[in-house]
Each structure stands twice: as C-alpha cells, then as structure tokens.
Amino acid sequence: MNRKNYTHPNPNPNYTSNNSMQSLHFIQALARINRAASKPTTPSCRTKQIRHAAYSSMAYTSGSRRKWSRALLIRLRQRQRLRARRLLTVRRRVRIVTPAMSLPEEPARAETLRRLVPGGRSMEYCNLLEEAADYVQCLRTQVQLMQSLVDAFSS
Amino acid sequence: MDPTSLVSNMWHQHQQQFPPVGLPPGLVARGDASVEGSIVTDQSAGSRGANARRRRRAEVAPPASEDESSKLVSTSSGNDLTDSEAKRIKVLKSNEENANTLKVEAEADSEPDNKPSEQNAASPEPPKQDYIHVRARRGQATDSHSLAERARREKISERMKILQDLVPGCNKVIGKASVLDEIINYIQALQRQVEFLSMKLEAVNTHMNGTGIEGGFPSKDFGAQTYNPAPSLAFEPQSSREYNQNSAPEWLHMQVGGAFERVT
Numbered sequence: 001m002n003r004k005n006y007t008h009p010n011p012n013p014n015y016t017s018n019n020s021m022q023s024l025h026f027i028q029a030l031a032r033i034n035r036a037a038s039k040p041t042t043p044s045c046r047t048k049q050i051r052h053a054a055y056s057s058m059a060y061t062s063g064s065r066r067k068w069s070r071a072l073l074i075r076l077r078q079r080q081r082l083r084a085r086r087l088l089t090v091r092r093r094v095r096i097v098t099p100a101m102s103l104p105e106e107p108a109r110a111e112t113l114r115r116l117v118p119g120g121r122s123m124e125y126c127n128l129l130e131e132a133a134d135y136v137q138c139l140r141t142q143v144q145l146m147q148s149l150v151d152a153f154s155s
Numbered sequence: 156m157d158p159t160s161l162v163s164n165m166w167h168q169h170q171q172q173f174p175p176v177g178l179p180p181g182l183v184a185r186g187d188a189s190v191e192g193s194i195v196t197d198q199s200a201g202s203r204g205a206n207a208r209r210r211r212r213a214e215v216a217p218p219a220s221e222d223e224s225s226k227l228v229s230t231s232s233g234n235d236l237t238d239s240e241a242k243r244i245k246v247l248k249s250n251e252e253n254a255n256t257l258k259v260e261a262e263a264d265s266e267p268d269n270k271p272s273e274q275n276a277a278s279p280e281p282p283k284q285d286y287i288h289v290r291a292r293r294g295q296a297t298d299s300h301s302l303a304e305r306a307r308r309e310k311i312s313e314r315m316k317i318l319q320d321l322v323p324g325c326n327k328v329i330g331k332a333s334v335l336d337e338i339i340n341y342i343q344a345l346q347r348q349v350e351f352l353s354m355k356l357e358a359v360n361t362h363m364n365g366t367g368i369e370g371g372f373p374s375k376d377f378g379a380q381t382y383n384p385a386p387s388l389a390f391e392p393q394s395s396r397e398y399n400q401n402s403a404p405e406w407l408h409m410q411v412g413g414a415f416e417r418v419t
Binding site for chain 2: 030033034043046047048050051053054055108109110112113116117125126129130132133135136137139140142143146147149150153154
C-alpha cells in the first residue's frame, strides 16, 4: 500500500520519535484499561475511556509546548477529578475565556475551527492556524495507530 | 588616485581651457598660489586647500563649463570620485568658515553658480531613500500599522499553506473560506474516526477478553520474544522500546491508505 508523503515543514523537531512515543503512550493506556476491565463496566464507559486514552496520549506526546495539548490535558483532568469526587450535582463552571480579537478579515468559519481545536477559543487567529496544523498531525497519527491496532486484533 | 592631485590636474586643465572671465585675473592667481603653497608645505592642510580650490572652481567656472566638468567627473575612476565627492559635501558643510578666506571675494557674484554643483553632489542620495521601505511596493501604505498588518497577513497565509499541505485534497481548492472548510471537515472526520475506532477497539478488546486471552494483544504483532502475556509484565519498558524502534514503522504504515480513503 502506498503511503502518501506530505512534504511540509514540521513544527515539531523530533516528530519521528513522537510517532512511536504516541503509540507507546496509547498502548500503555490500553493495557491499564484492560487491567481494570475485571470490574464490570458498561461498554459505553469503556469506549469513553479508550477515547480519553487516545486523546491524552496525543496530548502527552505533544507535551506542554503546544496550547492545544495543554487545553486537552486540563479538560481531561477536570473530568477525571469530577468523576473521582462523584459529584452528582455537577454544575458546569463558567469558564472565563477571553475571546480572541475578531478581525474583519477573519473568515466566518474560523469560529468552527476554534471549537474543534482544543483551547482554540482564546487563541489569536494566526496561532490558531499553527495549533490546528499540529493538532491535525497528531490526530492523524492517532487514527493510523488505532486503525492498525484494530486490524491487528481483528485478524 | 589621490583626490588632491586629481583635482589639481582638473583645475589646471580647466584653467587652460576656460580662462576665468567673471573675476580679475589677479585674484585667481593669488588664490592658486596660496593653495599650492599650502600643499607643498603642509600635507594635512591639503584637503582644506583642495576643498577651497574646488569651491572656487565651481564658483569661477562659467555656465558653459558645467557639462564639461561633469563629463570629466563621469569619465574618472569611480571609487575616488565618490570618495572625493562625499568628502567635498562633508567638508563643504563643516569647514565653511575655514574656506571662507578664499571664498569671500568671489561669493557675491557667483551665488547662482554655486547651487548646481551642490545639487550634482547631492544627486546620489535620493535613490538610497527608496531602500528604507523594502516591504512597501508601489501604491502600498507605509505607516507602521499597515506594515505590521501586512506582516501578519503574510504569516497567516504561510500557515494556511502548511495546513493546506497537511490536509489531503486541499491543494486543489481555491479560496480561503473553502480551504478552511476542508480543514474543518478533515478535523471533524478525524475526531469522528477516533471515536469510531475506540468503539471498535473496545469491542475487539472485550471479545479478546471473552475468549480468555488476557491483555488482548496478539503477540504476533509485537514480536513474540518481547511480549509477555502476563498483564503485570505486559509493558516492561525495555521491551516496549525495542518494539517501538524495530517494528513500529511497518505496522504504522499498514492501514494508512484505507483510512484516508474513508476520510476524504
């Protein structure tokens, strides 16, 4: 199968090692989930766990250098903390996010992009594009990794 | 070439060709003699004397000799010429009072002739000003806000280009809005795929757990020698590293094509 080679300047200096680091994080997380699977859990809960593991392995691999990974980790940790406390009446905290300056030249679809990229609401448009590029790369690697894992298991 | 000697040569030629008309001959002879004396006696005073002489030449020269002198200047060697010209401008401005002694007599009648020579000397300067505003092309604003805004727009388009290279099938799309649409669609598709694949992984894992294989990872994918099926030892760091170094690239590439066809 041919792999498409995208020749782009990668903002990440050690990206080649990050590929394997990301898979390492993810597989470790999967193993943890599997180990904990002796307790009876609903499939939907485990699906969520796996998804969280996927996102957090992405964020861990990217490190705290990127804003999207920081935002993602903070979000996941907050959820974990809430779950750990078992707060039944969880009121969603009103987050104060300083909205980025909306400039007239910024296209209307940028708002959608802000919602998709974690932590994108408070970013400046220029930074948003940069973070989106990094996020897309990590997400793509994650999808490749999960796809290959699924294929390996189901074969 | 020594600028002093150059100028003195020019001066002598000039005097032979155009005898001074506007001034009494005695004045010119006196000025010339005094300058020669200063050159001979004191080398450091030479530039001053030469300057004064240049000054006088410009003043004394009749209007007909303007183009002649410029021809002489243009045919001479370039470096010395620019040096001497620059020095002339500087010295003219700073040492005005020093040169006054020779200049005073001739100043009254030669004021209009003085100006063209200064303009000639100052002519190389205006092109320099064009290089200060490098980024502003013709018809573009040059104040700092516009420059900053232009730099920002350039940065945005560059990042957009990087994103466009990242997202498959985005290179053919024209227009910023549609490119953004493509990027958004791609990210959404990837996120949905993560969700879908985690469901699938969960199903596969439970299936594997149901069949009794603990850990859920078939050992053939990771190399039988490094994989230990006991859950507590399953991800010993050394073995994981080995696996990552040796076999990760191959199986990471396995499904790339299929995944992308589905996404796009």
